[in-house]
Amino acid sequence: MTTINTILYILHVLSVVVILVLLLQQWNKEPRKLNPGILHAGLTALITGLAMVGMFATVHPDEDLNHTKIGVKLLILIAILFISYRNVKKPVLAKNTWQALIGLTVLNILIASLW
Numbered sequence: 001m002t003t004i005n006t007i008l009y010i011l012h013v014l015s016v017v018v019i020l021v022l023l024l025q026q027w028n029k030e031p032r033k034l035n036p037g038i039l040h041a042g043l044t045a046l047i048t049g050l051a052m053v054g055m056f057a058t059v060h061p062d063e064d065l066n067h068t069k070i071g072v073k074l075l076i077l078i079a080i081l082f083i084s085y086r087n088v089k090k091p092v093l094a095k096n097t098w099q100a101l102i103g104l105t106v107l108n109i110l111i112a113s114l115w
Helices: 001-023 037-059 067-086 095-114
Strands: none
Touching: 001 037, 001 095, 037 067, 067 095
């Protein structure tokens, strides 16, 4: 189970990094367009995160799960997915939407690493 949890953790971290990289690739582009890979990476992060939470009691039997942290990260990821889904078919991604997606992704990374 520990191996599966480690694989899920690596996939989760990579998918969040992919979201950030795909957003930062639009830095100098004009007009900006939302890459559909952001939705795929976000869904991968969601599924792997939920799987890790489900396996937490088995992998770490003597530790308590911080449900508040998980809930905040889940809400941020849902917001990223919602904003992305609403803008994926639009020909132009507004600058404030792009900045909001980057901000939410960085916030999610900071919560994961500092909380």
